[in-house]
Amino acid sequence: MLSLVDVSYHPPATPQPVLQRVSFGLPSQSLSLIVGVSGAGKTTLLELIAGLATPTQGKILWREQPLQAPDLQELAGLVFQFPERHFCGLTLLEELRLGHPELTLEQVQQVLTTVHLRDVPLHQPPHYLSGGQQRRLALAVQLIRQPYLLLLDEPLAGLDWSMRRQVMQLLQELKRTWALLVVSHDTCELSAMADQVWCLEGGRLRGLTG
Numbered sequence: 001m002l003s004l005v006d007v008s009y010h011p012p013a014t015p016q017p018v019l020q021r022v023s024f025g026l027p028s029q030s031l032s033l034i035v036g037v038s039g040a041g042k043t044t045l046l047e048l049i050a051g052l053a054t055p056t057q058g059k060i061l062w063r064e065q066p067l068q069a070p071d072l073q074e075l076a077g078l079v080f081q082f083p084e085r086h087f088c089g090l091t092l093l094e095e096l097r098l099g100h101p102e103l104t105l106e107q108v109q110q111v112l113t114t115v116h117l118r119d120v121p122l123h124q125p126p127h128y129l130s131g132g133q134q135r136r137l138a139l140a141v142q143l144i145r146q147p148y149l150l151l152l153d154e155p156l157a158g159l160d161w162s163m164r165r166q167v168m169q170l171l172q173e174l175k176r177t178w179a180l181l182v183v184s185h186d187t188c189e190l191s192a193m194a195d196q197v198w199c200l201e202g203g204r205l206r207g208l209t210g
């Protein structure tokens with residue numbers, strides 16, 4: 001289990017801390033949801049867990065051991081909001097192998113099967129995929145690194161009803177294997193499948209359901 005213990009984040013540029021004494025645990029095979037209005041600190045929290053920023057106080061632990069940013073970068077896969085805007089590969093294969101040219105075709109096919117993109121040709125440009133397929137590719141880009149934890153920033157944003165359903169179905173499947181943490185500005189459809197739901201308000205976290 002990955003745990004946050006009294007994590008605060010107070011960059012010098014802000015009069016108030018962005019996050020204050022945030023504590024929670026992320027068990028494997030579960031989906032946790034954090035809701036909060038715009039500016040509540042949701043993305044900042046994901047960046048701390050992904051090792052892209054460092055808490056100014058508190059600890060992030062993995063099996064009781066404190067973790068540093070490089071450990072977190074290994075353990076967590078962060079899917080940004082509108083991830084399709086950040087695709088750089090000219091083809092699906094290139095996108096999946098960015099930074100990991102050693103990945104075998106078998107590993108690539110395996111992850112594409114996991115996200116139900118097995119039938120899409122590997123030479124297809126990512127931008128030719130539908131919105132729902134692009135979100136699934138963004139998940140595959142993180143899954144292929146075999147993280148413990150998937151961090152998802154507004155995974156349903158900008159999708160129509162049928163694409164939202166596709167992505168939700170996939171998240172339901174992924175939580176059988178991975179720990180998932182989703183942040184969103186509303187309680188959205190995902191709260192029905194969440195194992196724990198918290199609200200982030202004024203930099204503090206409070207539980208909504210368990």
Ligand SMILES: Nc1ncnc2c1ncn2[C@@H]1O[C@H](COP(=O)(O)OP(=O)(O)OP(=O)(O)O)[C@@H](O)[C@H]1O
Nearest residue numbers: 011013014018037038039040041042043044045185
């Ligand atoms: N390093 C930093 N320096 C100054 N301010 C920061 C820093 N990191 C975060 N903030 C501020 O913290 C606040 C929370 O930002 P964050 O993007 O985490 O919110 P959010 O809940 O994800 O919002 P949204 O839903 O609009 O994406 C913002 O006001 C942001 O400007």
